[in-house]
Amino acid sequence: MSTPISADDQFYREYIIDHYKNPRNFGRLERPDISHEEDNPLCGDVVGMDFQVKDGVIEDIRFHGRGCAISQASASLLTERLKGMTLDDAKKINKDDVIGELGIDISPARIKCALLSLKVLKVGAYGLADLDEE
Amino acid sequence: MSTPISADDQFYREYIIDHYKNPRNFGRLERPDISHEEDNPLCGDVVGMDFQVKDGVIEDIRFHGRGCAISQASASLLTERLKGMTLDDAKKINKDDVIGELGIDISPARIKCALLSLKVLKVGAYGLADLDEE
Amino acid sequence: MSTLTYDVTAVRRDFPIFETGIAYLDSANTSQRPKQVTGAMLEYFEKFNSNIHRAAYRIAEEATVRYEATREKVRAFINAASTKEIIYTRGTTEAINLVAYAWGRKNIKKDDLIVLTILDHHSNIVPWQILAAEKGAHIEYVDIDDKGELRQEQFAALLKRGPRLVAFNLVSNALGTINPAREMVAAAKKAGATVLVDGAQSTPHQPVDVRALGCDFYAFSGHKMLGPTGAGILYGRRELLEAMDPFMSGGDMIKTVRIEGTTYHELPWKFEAGTQAIAEVIGLGAAVDYLNGLGMDAVRAHELDITEYAYEVLSEIDGLTLYGPPPSRRAGVISFAIDGIHPHDLATIADRDQVCLRAGHHCAMPLMTRLGVPATARASFYVYTQKEEVDRLAASIKEAQRIFA
């Protein structure tokens, strides 16, 4: 076999597993200003986010969903980053940021998992229909 | 080139060219007892035959049509054979007889040309719909 | 030929891809192809590459003979009555769509009932949904029991309602369930239905006899049975095919074309419009030869052997749930789940060990909904699968459990 088994650990780094098993900001907000959910029908991943916004700042945020470690850890990481951010700054977050934050080498087949939470943000907060069309 | 040019002559033997250029029994009968025409739509060959039958014997026969040397020479040869034959005997003529009479090595692509006149006989005189189903 | 004499090592030597070191456990998705199949295609490309049926020169005759020879091979392989009943398609999906368009639009009427099953592949669901919507017909789905087997009493009840069409797969690609197709077809025919059997997962893996089966249509894909992509088969009973209008139209499926109108070619060519996948059909013929060389009974026995082994090995893993019936009533397909690990993560980790494992809904979303899971992991086997590959899968699962511990 050409790839040693230890390569897996590089891919599924500990903090990803940690975010997957102990998701931050998991749950729902009672009265969100924005609430949006997206799914990836091909693999069944679901991510939804509730935002509480005041004066253009994301004051609180929760996510819910189910799916693979990549999609759920990526959502957890994104909520951590978004909390306290202005919507204007949040708008600037792009694919590379999200993938960079995951810090792993994502194969084409899994990239949609990694970007599902970003899609929720973009569509939910800015009404962008298609991530590819930004 | 693997096949010498003289091989053509073997294929298009002189009597085939002769039957093609000087077809025997060519034309129409005024009051045929049986008259039938078939075409080979793929290559446009047409052969039709008029039969005059008395007491089960083919007393006179004419063919008409157009097409390649194989189809027309084969029709010409077949009429020569049929003239004076009983319908019962004519019924026994099969593919191998017709191909044998042509006396040449016919490729699969041209076999339909060679057998068109036989089809006219079978369908016209016996109502067989499909030569393959005999 | 018994499993004892089945020489999987010799078989594997015919598949150059195994030199890459992969453990290929996704044959229900698409199979690998032996060099006999690619060789037959290359021979066409390099020795007699030309179009068929149209030309008067020798290489085109050779191509036509080889292309038509596959039809006879396939006919014999599934024991159809005539080569006129063997229609080339791109695969199962096109075969079923052909029936939905060319038979369905003519024969399915408002308020007609179509019976499918919850085990069916999207390719045997969506065409009927579209047809039903167009015609105002209804669809009912036969459910499964806890073992993943069709609820025959429910099927019997549906038949009482006089369905116009019954369509189901002989083997489920998602669970591996082997349906009692012969009994089901007989009951459906008795109830007056036209019956289509989706043979995508049965034809590659067990002996098939469409006449014994008694169905009206039978569809399968070459690429799942060692053949190349791009070639598959629709078998149809001659009376039905004769009565159908063409599906696609254009070159080759016609007898005469005139401004005033057109007459169609006879069977099977009536359904083969335009230049066909010639090289691929020739490759499919080589695949049938290859399978005949192994013997379909031996193929089934080998797969059963591997499946029993895999079932045992996987059963021993903690936190692993197996879906579907016991090995003796399933084909070489095992769907499973691991507690706390999403199938996609498992597949990704397995991939790092060069273990090719499928994760997803297996084009059977209604079944996934029924099972209450978004996806499963699936290992599937074929003529070249060896136990060592199952062991590699088990090792990958354990590695995933370590990472996610």
Next chain:
Amino acid sequence: MSTLTYDVTAVRRDFPIFETGIAYLDSANTSQRPKQVTGAMLEYFEKFNSNIHRAAYRIAEEATVRYEATREKVRAFINAASTKEIIYTRGTTEAINLVAYAWGRKNIKKDDLIVLTILDHHSNIVPWQILAAEKGAHIEYVDIDDKGELRQEQFAALLKRGPRLVAFNLVSNALGTINPAREMVAAAKKAGATVLVDGAQSTPHQPVDVRALGCDFYAFSGHKMLGPTGAGILYGRRELLEAMDPFMSGGDMIKTVRIEGTTYHELPWKFEAGTQAIAEVIGLGAAVDYLNGLGMDAVRAHELDITEYAYEVLSEIDGLTLYGPPPSRRAGVISFAIDGIHPHDLATIADRDQVCLRAGHHCAMPLMTRLGVPATARASFYVYTQKEEVDRLAASIKEAQRIFA
């Protein structure tokens, strides 16, 4: 690249079939394939053979990337705006049928006018005849003049009647006529018609720019442009494709399938149901690369050179009638007849000299009826054709004349 630097001998070295000694003069029927194309297919079969879009392991990702890469290559090759507009089909025939079913059944209404031409191939006639019969629409055919060129004044008159659809081939496969497609499309669009261009004979032989052309649909076959059998292309303008329902349905073209109903995948996959011809699509990508390597201007220049030469050589033969326009206004296709010798007999005699010549109606029966002949002989050329092959054809013709003298 000028014709002077075009090195046909080097090109021919890429085509192993020429080692058999054939003079292949039937490229309008199907082309030969270079080893770069078969090599790309073999690489798939032996290194990353797997299904696409469905799996999470690396070889499947590699297959998916290669498969989708062809889409971008094709997009650039015909200068489409987006890969969403590039749909894989089996060939031109399936592409046109797709439009006839998925666009035509929705948009063609009773008493609508469809304008075709007498130069069209059956694949661009029969689907419209069937659709017109189903809908109660009418078809009119633009006639040709004595040179085999479309009568533009008649076309203009038909456009005044406000056709719903205009469909014609850019290059006639039977006569080689290059139609003034840009002007025709512009006029048809101005008249409010939807326009389909059959590019089966243009795409392989000259630079194509679908946006400059301005048509709504453009169809062609991989197997006529050095690609394998089994893969072709439908280009469609995005708005039209978006508005269309799917053609075939099943695996992969869906987003979600539920018992209650189904949602479809986005473009281009909405139109690609079931396992596609993966190896063949990858081979088609290699064919596009190969043609780009030669340069399509150089390809056209080379073919023009051969065509002019052949035109001259054939013109000198007694009793030979040439059909169609002069070389500068035709593609590398020459249809002809010999007094007293049926085209089939000629082709058979040529075949004895290993000269592959087509004889027949070229799937253009309405044109044959119009010309008043049952069939013609046809020689057609491509990137690998050399003048010596034309000389061999001339020798075979003279031999046939000797035999039939």
